[in-house]
Amino acid sequence: MASIILKNISKSFADNLVIKNVDLEINDGEFVVFVGPSGCGKSTLLRIIAGLEDLNEGNIFIDNDNVTDNIPYDRALSMVFQSYALYPHMNVFENIGFSLKTAGIKKDILSKKVLEIAKILRLEDLLNRLPKQLSGGQKQRVAIGRAIIREPKAFLFDEPLSNLDATLRVEMRLEISRLHKKLGITSIYVTHDQVEAMTLADKIVVLNEGQIIQTGTPYELYNYPKNLFVAGFIGTPKMNILDCYQRGGFIYLEGNKDKKINIKTKLMDVKKIGFRSDNVILSDPNKNTLLGEIKFCEYLGSEQFVYVDCDINDKLIVIKISPKIKVVLNKKVGLKFTLENIHFFSQNGNRIH
Amino acid sequence: MFWKYGLFCSIFAGSIWGAFWQIIFTMMGILTFGIPLELDVNQMLIIGLVSGIFYINFQKTISMKIHLTAIVSMTLLVYVFNFGKPYQINESLNNINIFILIFLTSAITWISINFSLNKISIGKLSRYDLENFYIKLMWGLGLIIFILITLVPFYIMIMTSLKNQQSLILNPLDFSLNINSDFKTLFNSYIELFTDFNFHLFLINSFFVSCVTVFITLFFSIPGAYALARLRFPSKKLFSSSVILIYLIPSIVLVIPLYAIFSQIGLRNSLLALIIVYPATTIPVALYMLRGYFSSLSSEIDDAALMDGLSRVQIIFKIAIPLSKPAIVSVGLYVFMIAWNEFLIAFMFLDDPSIFTLSRGIMSLNSSEVPQQHLMAGAVIATIPVMIIFLYLEKFLISGLSTGGVKE
Numbered sequence: 001m002a003s004i005i006l007k008n009i010s011k012s013f014a015d016n017l018v019i020k021n022v023d024l025e026i027n028d029g030e031f032v033v034f035v036g037p038s039g040c041g042k043s044t045l046l047r048i049i050a051g052l053e054d055l056n057e058g059n060i061f062i063d064n065d066n067v068t069d070n071i072p073y074d075r076a077l078s079m080v081f082q083s084y085a086l087y088p089h090m091n092v093f094e095n096i097g098f099s100l101k102t103a104g105i106k107k108d109i110l111s112k113k114v115l116e117i118a119k120i121l122r123l124e125d126l127l128n129r130l131p132k133q134l135s136g137g138q139k140q141r142v143a144i145g146r147a148i149i150r151e152p153k154a155f156l157f158d159e160p161l162s163n164l165d166a167t168l169r170v171e172m173r174l175e176i177s178r179l180h181k182k183l184g185i186t187s188i189y190v191t192h193d194q195v196e197a198m199t200l201a202d203k204i205v206v207l208n209e210g211q212i213i214q215t216g217t218p219y220e221l222y223n224y225p226k227n228l229f230v231a232g233f234i235g236t237p238k239m240n241i242l243d244c245y246q247r248g249g250f251i252y253l254e255g256n257k258d259k260k261i262n263i264k265t266k267l268m269d270v271k272k273i274g275f276r277s278d279n280v281i282l283s284d285p286n287k288n289t290l291l292g293e294i295k296f297c298e299y300l301g302s303e304q305f306v307y308v309d310c311d312i313n314d315k316l317i318v319i320k321i322s323p324k325i326k327v328v329l330n331k332k333v334g335l336k337f338t339l340e341n342i343h344f345f346s347q348n349g350n351r352i353h
Numbered sequence: 354m355f356w357k358y359g360l361f362c363s364i365f366a367g368s369i370w371g372a373f374w375q376i377i378f379t380m381m382g383i384l385t386f387g388i389p390l391e392l393d394v395n396q397m398l399i400i401g402l403v404s405g406i407f408y409i410n411f412q413k414t415i416s417m418k419i420h421l422t423a424i425v426s427m428t429l430l431v432y433v434f435n436f437g438k439p440y441q442i443n444e445s446l447n448n449i450n451i452f453i454l455i456f457l458t459s460a461i462t463w464i465s466i467n468f469s470l471n472k473i474s475i476g477k478l479s480r481y482d483l484e485n486f487y488i489k490l491m492w493g494l495g496l497i498i499f500i501l502i503t504l505v506p507f508y509i510m511i512m513t514s515l516k517n518q519q520s521l522i523l524n525p526l527d528f529s530l531n532i533n534s535d536f537k538t539l540f541n542s543y544i545e546l547f548t549d550f551n552f553h554l555f556l557i558n559s560f561f562v563s564c565v566t567v568f569i570t571l572f573f574s575i576p577g578a579y580a581l582a583r584l585r586f587p588s589k590k591l592f593s594s595s596v597i598l599i600y601l602i603p604s605i606v607l608v609i610p611l612y613a614i615f616s617q618i619g620l621r622n623s624l625l626a627l628i629i630v631y632p633a634t635t636i637p638v639a640l641y642m643l644r645g646y647f648s649s650l651s652s653e654i655d656d657a658a659l660m661d662g663l664s665r666v667q668i669i670f671k672i673a674i675p676l677s678k679p680a681i682v683s684v685g686l687y688v689f690m691i692a693w694n695e696f697l698i699a700f701m702f703l704d705d706p707s708i709f710t711l712s713r714g715i716m717s718l719n720s721s722e723v724p725q726q727h728l729m730a731g732a733v734i735a736t737i738p739v740m741i742i743f744l745y746l747e748k749f750l751i752s753g754l755s756t757g758g759v760k761e
Contacts, residue, residue: 052656073662085653089675099661146661 002063002153002186003028004049009058011041011048011210018044019055020210026154026188026203031180034190035197036207037233042190043158045207049188050156051075062153078147079156082163084139086131086146092118093127096145117145120179137168144179154186161196173199194234198222206230228349231274237305237318239343241274253290255312261290261337265344267352272345277305277320279341282333289334292317297327308333359475362486363409363466364402370465371401373494377501378458382440384508384528386450396434400427401462408466409475420463427459428452469493507736514729515539521726542730550727552734554707555714559693560738562624562710566631566692567685570639573632575681578643579669583655593644596637604634608701615702622704630698635688642687646680647673682746693739711735 004026011019018041026032034042047053049060051072059068067075078099086095094101097114105113118124121141131139140160147155157176161169177200180187191197197204198218206213206221206229214226225231231239243254249266251273253259263273285291292310304323307316317335321327344352355361375397382390404427411419431439432455439455469490473482512528513521517538537544546552580586581593611630615621620629650673658668674681699713709717715731 047656050656050660052659072659077660079657079660081653081657083651083653085651085657087654087658087672102662102667146657150661 004154004186004188005061005064006045006049007059007061009045009048009055009060011044011053011055011057018210019048022058022210022212024205024212024215026186029184029186031187031189031200031202032205033197033201033203034188034205034207035192035194035233036213038192040207041210042192042207046079046156046158046188046190050077050079076150076153077156078150078152079158080140080143080147080160082159084131084143084163086139086142088131091128091130092123092134092142095131095142096123096149098146099150113149117149120148121145136164137172140164140172141175144176148179148183152185154188157187157189157191159191160189162191162193169196176200195236198234204234206233224351225274225343226351228272228274228345231343231345231351235276237277237320239274239276240280240315240317241272241345242312242315242317244270244273246270253310253312255310259290259310259312261335263337263339263342265339267344269346270344270352271347272349274343274345275337275341277318279338280317280319281336281338282306282308282319282321282325283336285332285334289336292333292335294327294329294331294333297329299323308335310335357483358477359409359473360406362473362478362483363405363470363475365405366469366486366490367401367403367405367408367466368398369401369490369494370462370469371397371399371404373497374401374458374462374465377497378454378461379440380505382451382454384505387524387528390440393435393440396431397458397462400430400434400459401466403430404463405466405470408463408470409473412470420467424456424460424463427463428456431455431459465493510729510732510736514542514726514733516726517541518724518726521724542724542726543734546727546730546734550714550718551706551709552711552714552731555709555711556734556738558624558708559711559735562627562631563689563692565628566635567688569628569632570635570688571681571685574636574639574643574684575674576666576669577636578640578647579665579673581640581644582647583652584665597641599634599637604697608697611698612701621702622708623702624708626702627692627695627699627710630702631692631695635691639684639688642684643677643680646677650676686743686746689742690739693735 004024006022006024009019009022010017022045034045036042044053048055051067051070051074055068059066061067062075062077087098090098093111093114096117097110100110100113114127115124118127121144123138123141123145126134126138126142131142134142140163143160160176161172164172173196176189180200189196189200201218203215204218204221205215208229214221214230216224221230221234225234225239228241232241244251245254246252246265246268249264251261251263251265251270253261283289290310292308294306295309295316296307298305298307300323302323303320304325304327306319306321306327308319309316319335346352356365372394375394376392379390379392382388404423407423408415440451469486473486478486509528512530515530581589581596612621615626620626654672654676655668658672663671694712695710696712696716699710700716703709703713706714706717711731712735715728715735718728718731
């Protein structure tokens with residue numbers, strides 16, 4: 001168990017700067033999720049922490065020890081890979097026990113420990129199988145077992161669930177969560193799936209183009225996104241973002257015809273507003289609403305989303321409604337906003353408080 | 354289009370198989386009987402054509418009896434066409450052999466027609482049947498031609514090596530085997546090669562040089578290929594692309610300066626010279642092949658091993674080598690064959706008969722004093738070990754050992 005501190009980390013491949021001056025503090029026992037679009041540098045950052053990539057600048061501290069120049073093994077971290085990365089020529093037992101064998105642990109202690117781990121991960125019956133004889137979920141459990149057995153200072157997960165199918169993913173997500181509760185070991189988890197990020201994390205780190213955009217709890221990120229990027233990235237469906245301008249304290253939407261919505265604010269320089277799909281109320285068209293037409297409908301069983309065309313730069317607004325409502329396409333509807341759920345952004349995309 | 358109809362297919366396949374087997378069997382007749390037979394392609398072409406049409410019309414009702422009747426009537430037709438004297442052969446020659454030859458030609462032609470026209474109807478064919486027919490026909494022809502051009506020279510080589518000087522001079526075309534002769538006369542050439550011509554030494558020399566070459570090549574190319582596949586270092590790209598450049602220089606160009614250099618440092622007439630030069634030519638290609646295989650392995654496995662505390666050298670031994678066994682075996686085999694068959698450098702460098710390699714040794718037989726069958730026996734001796742090793746190691750060449758550890 002350990003705290004991990006990154007100080008001013010930079011990394012470039014050839015001339016391409018992929019990590020730009022990243023500072024981050026991870027507390028002991030915390031479950032931190034790196035999230036961001038593909039190519040944002042989140043995996044590279046994880047590999048830098050692991051020691052699998054050198055860095056050009058900066059320092060890494062684990063438990064206040066500077067480990068910047070240490071080889072991966074000496075950092076006492078363990079990693080779970082996207083492709084599982086099991087050793088194909090070794091069976092499950094050998095795979096899990098490999099790091100202990102390398103460290104020269106006695107055989108009887110080793111096998112006792114492997115059996116212990118296998119029990120936690122429900123792998124007892126599979127110990128003699130080769131990786132190719134396992135299913136995806138089993139492989140990933142073996143990979144986790146291999147990571148646990150070393151009793152590392154921290155776990156690093158590199159998109160461990162992205163190769164699994166949807167149901168198994170949910171199952172394994174719970175399993176990882178359960179393990180973290182049980183072992184309480186600091187964990188860093190990289191994913192591009194923001195549902196995984198929201199459900200697992202104590203702290204989410206949103207990355208884009210090699211920089212940390214925002215760090216916070218899932219609650220903070222969802223409700224107080226620092227800028228348009230975070231606002232657009234966290235939450236499904238995406239937050240509705242519309243261009244606007246202010247006149248006499250009221251917000252007007254930019255569009256073919258300037259549209260007034262019934263929102264008044266004292267904030268200055270509001271150029272964009274954002275609101276989530278469940279923060280708009282669908283009503284019959286009347287004076288205090290934004291007029292629009294329902295264009296599409298996605299029925300998901302427990303909820304449904306309608307896409308409303310309000311004639312604003314061809315943008316469709318997504319609204320979540322009760323699945324019981326019978327949706328008629330091309331029907332004229334009104335959109336009602338509530339002030340407390342609107343996010344205001346300035347010209348450069350930052351949140352205005 | 355006429356070629357889309359089953360009838361055309363039957364004519365096409367029938368005549369091609371007829372003509373094809375006529376050529377092959379006439380050749381085989383010449384090689385086994387040792388008599389110059391006259392080749393007449395047309396007769397069998399026509400007989401095959403007729404058989405094809407016959408088969409496609411009656412294939413649904415065909416039985417064992419009809420098969421036999423067809424083959425016998427094809428044989429008889431050959432006799433009818435030639436007025437009872439196929440191959441224009443005098444009565445004095447063995448007619449039974451000729452009959453067997455013609456019967457075999459007919460039978461194989463008939464079987465081939467069966468094979469390629471199976472389930473083909475007489476009318477317009479569906480695209481699937483049509484493709485199937487042409488693919489099967491080409492596949493069959495290609496396979497047989499390929500087998501023949503590989504086996505015939507080998508057959509001639511072995512048969513010649515088992516003959517004696519007298520019968521070779523008497524009829525050089527006769528490749529039949531005299532079964533009545535005893536072991537010692539049959540294998541006379543081999544016995545002489547091993548007793549009088551030091552072939553046991555050549556065999557040991559060749560084996561020694563080839564094995565050492567394989568060992569040195571793998572010793573350098575495995576770590577080298579691993580580094581090229583996995584590590585980042587300056588000028589890696591230049592290095593990896595220039596490795597293969599040595600193959601742009603023909604060895605005949607290299608051998609003369611090498612001759613000069615090795616003569617000056619006094620290594621020329623020695624096996625050590627070969628052990629230095631052979632790996633130099635095989636390492637680049639081994640490096641190239643192994644690099645491709647190592648790159649195809651998931652680098653995450655290496656990362657996992659690094660996390661588990663292995664050094665890069667340990668990764669090569671504990672991860673990379675076990676996972677690429679099939680590739681390493683095939684590269685080793687390839688290098689062995691290059692070293693075993695290498696002639697030019699051995700020919701230039703070696704003067705002392707006690708250190709000849711096999712190819713150099715066979716070359717030394719090529720004089721007017723040594724009978725030709727000895728040369729052939731030498732060639733057989735040079736070929737057999739490689740064949741045995743290849744057949745033995747073939748089971749290691751299965752790929753797919755690395756499947757399962759990572760998600761593809």
